Amino acid sequence: MKALELKDVGVAGRLQPLDLSVEAGQLVGLVGPNGSGKSTLLSAAAGLLPASGQVCWQERKLDELAVMERGRMAAWVPQEAHFSFGFTVRSVVAQGRFAHGDDGNGVEEALQRLDLMELADRPVDRLSGGERHRVMLARALAVRPRLHFWDEPLAALDVRHALEVLVLARELADQGAAVLLSLHDLRVAHCLDQVVMLDRGQLRAKGPPAEVLSAGHLEHVFGVKLRTAPGMILELP
Numbered sequence: 001m002k003a004l005e006l007k008d009v010g011v012a013g014r015l016q017p018l019d020l021s022v023e024a025g026q027l028v029g030l031v032g033p034n035g036s037g038k039s040t041l042l043s044a045a046a047g048l049l050p051a052s053g054q055v056c057w058q059e060r061k062l063d064e065l066a067v068m069e070r071g072r073m074a075a076w077v078p079q080e081a082h083f084s085f086g087f088t089v090r091s092v093v094a095q096g097r098f099a100h101g102d103d104g105n106g107v108e109e110a111l112q113r114l115d116l117m118e119l120a121d122r123p124v125d126r127l128s129g130g131e132r133h134r135v136m137l138a139r140a141l142a143v144r145p146r147l148h149f150w151d152e153p154l155a156a157l158d159v160r161h162a163l164e165v166l167v168l169a170r171e172l173a174d175q176g177a178a179v180l181l182s183l184h185d186l187r188v189a190h191c192l193d194q195v196v197m198l199d200r201g202q203l204r205a206k207g208p209p210a211e212v213l214s215a216g217h218l219e220h221v222f223g224v225k226l227r228t229a230p231g232m233i234l235e236l237p
């Protein structure tokens with residue numbers, strides 16, 4: 001089943017109309033230089049930014065889905081995790097269950113999965129940047145949605161937590177969710193199922209990583225040369 005379909009979706013001055021189709025079970029990376037439109041595309045796909053064209057989730061038009069239904073179907077992780085109030089970490093993660101009637105299901109599991117048990121009773125506005133990001137990811141996990149939209153989920157994380165979040169994303173996809181995430185680390189993008197490359201608000205390429213992350217595209221879009229060489233590889237034990 002198509003988990004997400006964008007037809008001619010664009011945002012004036014920020015994103016040229018484009019098509020994108022994501023199957024259930026796929027892990028898809030959005031890459032591109034700063035300002036190329038990754039967050040704009042994610043926000044439009046998540047229904048958080050008015051856009052032209054048509055967005056469908058699970059083969060249903062987004063316009064026709066009620067707000068609470070959207071809240072059960074999809075989870076959003078913003079690029080910047082700011083909190084103005086000192087709610088506890090646990091209560092912020094529990095907000096992921098709002099559209100499910102605040103049933104609290106999966107909250108403890110999400111806290112554990114994002115390594116937040118020791119921080120669970122701390123006010124969220126007194127955490128480090130990476131810790132706050134893990135709270136947002138845990139909140140998304142607690143939703144148990146079919147669609148995940150994560151804007152640069154790895155950027156603030158240390159290497160172990162970043163690897164754990166990648167493993168988590170793969171597991172969510174293997175369980176049938178679709179995960180759309182933006183990222184800057186092209187070596188990580190190489191491990192995903194599909195890569196979408198944006199360039200100055202336009203779709204440059206989409207498809208398997210080995211095709212999209214070609215020397216030609218990297219030079220044209222990022223102005224860098226691709227050289228394959230042995231290097232340091234970090235893995236979870």
Ligand SMILES: Nc1ncnc2c1ncn2[C@@H]1O[C@H](COP(=O)(O)OP(=O)(O)OP(=O)(O)O)[C@@H](O)[C@H]1O
Binds near residue numbers: 013035036037038040
């Ligand atoms: N709120 C806004 N209003 C108007 N233009 C915006 C707004 N936010 C971003 N833009 C512009 O839209 C374009 C795409 O920005 P976007 O944030 O989607 O890029 P990005 O690829 O996510 O960048 P980064 O890698 O820096 O996060 C840029 O030209 C940016 O200046």
